[in-house]
Every structure is written in structure tokens, then in C-alpha cells.
Amino acid sequence: MATPETEKAAEKAATNTTQADDNTNVIELDEPIKRGNTEISSVTLRKPVSGELRGVSLMDLAQMDVLALRKVLPRISNPSLTDAEVGNLDPADLMQCGVAVASFLLTKKMKQNSLEA
Numbered sequence: 001m002a003t004p005e006t007e008k009a010a011e012k013a014a015t016n017t018t019q020a021d022d023n024t025n026v027i028e029l030d031e032p033i034k035r036g037n038t039e040i041s042s043v044t045l046r047k048p049v050s051g052e053l054r055g056v057s058l059m060d061l062a063q064m065d066v067l068a069l070r071k072v073l074p075r076i077s078n079p080s081l082t083d084a085e086v087g088n089l090d091p092a093d094l095m096q097c098g099v100a101v102a103s104f105l106l107t108k109k110m111k112q113n114s115l116e117a
Contacts, residue, residue, distance in 0.1 A: 022108070023047040025100040031090035033081070044078045045097060047104040052076060062105055064098030073097055 024046045033040040052075040053061070060068035073086045089097070103111070 023104075025103070027093065027096045027100060029090070029093045029096075031093060033085050033089070035085070040079060043081065043097070045073070045100050045104075046076050046078070048072060048076045048101075058105060062102050064095070064102055066094070069094065069098055069101065072101060076101075 024044055027043045027045060029041055029043065033043075053072065056068045056071050057065075061072060070083055070086045074081050074083055086094070086097075106114070
């Protein structure tokens with residue numbers, strides 16, 4: 001059951017996410033990732049194919065389980081994030097990424113029904 005805090009976090013995550021199309025989401029990070037002299041302020045996530053979900057429970061991804069996200073995000077992010085970078089993400093940024101990944105698991109019909117509700 002969602003608490004008011006998680007609902008607010010999910011709402012905030014949705015506002016910092018831009019859906020380029022059904023297969024990609026651009027996440028604007030609250031806390032940029034520092035990689036050497038480079039600062040990554042946004043990450044594009046693309047819809048994974050089945051092989052990129054190996055070793056991960058779809059239920060865990062749907063529930064935005066941190067360990068499942070740490071396995072999948074490096075496989076679907078551009079620029080490609082490392083496991084350590086995902087592990088050091090600000091919790092709000094991880095939540096944004098989790099919402100985007102969970103939305104990729106919905107069928108087109110399910111997405112349409114959620115928009116109508």
C-alpha cells in the first residue's frame with residue numbers, strides 16, 4: 001500500500017521524467033553523477049529487451065527493487081551507468097529511474113487504461 005510520502009515521490013519522479021517515445025525516457029537528475037571531469041545531469045533509459053532482463057524478477061522490477069534496478073539500469077542507460085554509479089544515485093533519482101523502468105513493463109493497453117482513470 002502506497003503511503004503519502006511514496007505517492008509524492010512518485011509524482012515528483014514523473015515530473016522530472018520526459019518520455020521521448022514509448023521506448024525511451026529521459027531522466028533529469030537532481031544530483032548529477034560525477035565521472036572524472038564529466039558531470040552527467042540526465043540519463044536516457046530505453047525499454048529493455050527480454051535478454052537484458054536476465055537474472056532479474058519482473059515482479060522485483062515492477063516493485064522498483066533496488067537490487068533489480070542495479071542490474072538492469074547499466075544495461076539500458078545512455079550514457080551507460082556503472083553498478084557503482086547506480087548504487088550512489090540520490091534516492092530521488094533512483095526513484096525516477098524505477099518509475100521509468102516499471103512503466104516499460106506495462107502493455108500499451110494498460111498504459112492507456114491508466115491514463116483514462
